Amino acid sequence: MIDTKAIEEFLYDRELRVKYQENLIKQYENKTLVTVRINYPGVEKSNYITDDIVNIIYEEINTYYRKYIVYDRKYKNKEGIIGHFLFNIDFITVKRIMIEIEESHILGRCVDIDVYTYKDGEVIGISRSDLYKKSRKCFICDLEAKICSRAQSHTIEEIKKYFEEMYKLYKKKDHEAEQLSYGISQLALKAMISEVSTHPSFGLVSPVSNGSHKDMDYYTFLDSAVAIAPFIKTMAKIGYTYHKPILIFESIRKVGIQCEKGMFEATNNINTHKGMIFLMGICASAVAKVLYEEKSFDDIKDTIKEMVVNILDDFKNIHLKNNLTHGEKLYLNYGFTGIRGEVKNGLELVFDKILKEYENTTVKRNSFYTQILIHLMSEVEDSTIVYRKDIDTLRWVQNSAKELLLIGGVNTTEGQIKIKELEDEYIKNNISPGGCADLLAVSIFLMEIKDKYYN
Structure with missing residues (x-):
């Protein structure tokens, strides 16, 4: 049975998060915004493993890039733990840094690290393709993640098992x-x-x-x-x-x-x-x-x-x-x-x-x-x-x-x-x-x- 209330609450919190991002990057001009979220299917994104994964990646960024961070905040909503950073370096450099974390950290594939800049009066996201990078691979197979996501090629249980194994590792x-x-x-x-x-x-x-x-x-x-x-x-x-x-x-x-x-x-x-x-x-x-x-x-x-x-x-x-x-x-x-x-x-x-x-x-x-x-x-x-x-x-x-x-x-x-x-x-x-x-x-x-x- 579909829990429509849970979906509505999830969508509402996501909308609030997007508005917060927009206000944040407008408030801090010429900065690059980074948002860290769990890369987990469904609307029930928060559990002790997924929350800790975001906390770990959040601390990873804070530890090694503190010199370039002018603002950071972490909170929890229906999307799970959310982390925001504002960097005082250009968005291309920041995107490369975040791609390295996604690809090199054991838990990097378990999170979405989105990078935004403010240009011509609007908030613009930077993708991997903008830097001529290949799309992220699926957790389970070797196909592009977005293909498997759209086709729902893998069960929730398979994905949960992947997260548990990566967390244990x-x-x-x-x-x-x-x-x-x-x-x-x-x-x-x-x-x-x-x-x-x-x-x-x-x-x-x-x-x-x-x-x-x-x-x-x-x-x-x-x-x-x-x-x-x-x-x-x-x-x-x-x-x-x-x-x-x-x-x-x-x-x-x-x-x-x-x-x-x-x-x-x-x-x-x-x-x-x-x-x-x-x-x-x-x-x-x-x-x-x-x-x-x-x-x-x-x-x-x-x-x-x-x-x-x-x-x-x-x-x-x-x-x-x-x-x-x-x-x-x-x-x-x-x-x-x-x-x-x-x-x-x-x-x-x-x-x-x-x-x-x-x-x-x-x-x-x-x-x-x-x-x-x-x-x-x-x-x-x-x-x-x-x-x-x-x-x-x-x-x-x-x-x-x-x-x-x-x-x-x-x-x-x-x-x-x-x-x-x-x-x-x-x-x-x-x-x-x-x-x-x-x-x-x-x-x-x-x-x-x-x-x-x-x-």
């Missing part, structure tokens, strides 16, 4: 992503704790010394690292995706800001790991992306480069800014690109020298990490040293580290004596190689990643 993959991102975050946490546990460490905080720092100690770093780890997990999960690396980076930057707040709350406003958050977040999400695509360990380097291809744009027009960051001041004064420059090059020093040179070491871990730190100090343009002291001190640190490597570093008695002398001198003169510390943690992290996922 998504949940399985999402669980795998959760487990993987948690594992990555735990290796990041281990690496951060290993870095601060390294001693001697040339003015850095360690379990036996506050080094050159008066406002923090070993336990401050432990509190900070534990606070950071859940955000690293979030960034890793964002990286486990079909989306392009540059979109991953734009997405994790928002998480990084939240992570910094969590760090400051845990440390009573002491900056223990601000640079580490930036660096480790990029590395964790790049690792996840490479694992998602089942690529090799060496592909992590190129993925980082793709993620941060525009990173030096941060320095554009900084001469016009009133309040400069630590890094911006050093860029203006010395041309230092700091950690941005390191990631711009895909962490070449770490991948091409540190990881390769120390891959088969037999040195015990604490001494091993000290030796890596010395190597990093000999080459890194450490902005922390310059900020705390000056450019001449940086050159002295680099030259001293090179001399230390020449006499064997931790591997010789002469080197061990020199390390102790330098450690005391660094503390006395308030020198702290903070940038090298961050790269030491990342080096440890990547070694752990390689050992766990690639051996």
Whole structure:
């Protein structure tokens, strides 16, 4: 028996939704409207699976394209969950983005993502054919979806089964992503704790010394690292995706800001790991992306480069800014690109020298990490040293580290004596190689990643 009341209510809500879309795009001129709905037959479109599917796709768009969204709203009517977005980029680009989601996301075929623009006084929808794209295929067979829909070629039960299977597959993959991102975050946490546990460490905080720092100690770093780890997990999960690396980076930057707040709350406003958050977040999400695509360990380097291809744009027009960051001041004064420059090059020093040179070491871990730190100090343009002291001190640190490597570093008695002398001198003169510390943690992290996922 046909439920005419249900049909009338459905049609009424659809009409309201269309009017809302028209008013929305007229109100926000020169914007592109996106509407997300469930692609489900009949008038009974809302159940726990279909509602969750729309919510998942809605969050997918919000996560990876937040930078371009000026308005978003989600609500429920007789059509099920409805999501609206207004983008500040052209409708052709937006349509391509939405087609990619429909074709690449596990649940992409379960939703309709419509794109509209306002032109010559009317709302115009953009279709796949406008971009010379093939029509969407049917869920069940290989024919065009609109052909099967018109002919009602498949039963409601067949379609329901498809939705249930896709939803189960998504949940399985999402669980795998959760487990993987948690594992990555735990290796990041281990690496951060290993870095601060390294001693001697040339003015850095360690379990036996506050080094050159008066406002923090070993336990401050432990509190900070534990606070950071859940955000690293979030960034890793964002990286486990079909989306392009540059979109991953734009997405994790928002998480990084939240992570910094969590760090400051845990440390009573002491900056223990601000640079580490930036660096480790990029590395964790790049690792996840490479694992998602089942690529090799060496592909992590190129993925980082793709993620941060525009990173030096941060320095554009900084001469016009009133309040400069630590890094911006050093860029203006010395041309230092700091950690941005390191990631711009895909962490070449770490991948091409540190990881390769120390891959088969037999040195015990604490001494091993000290030796890596010395190597990093000999080459890194450490902005922390310059900020705390000056450019001449940086050159002295680099030259001293090179001399230390020449006499064997931790591997010789002469080197061990020199390390102790330098450690005391660094503390006395308030020198702290903070940038090298961050790269030491990342080096440890990547070694752990390689050992766990690639051996």
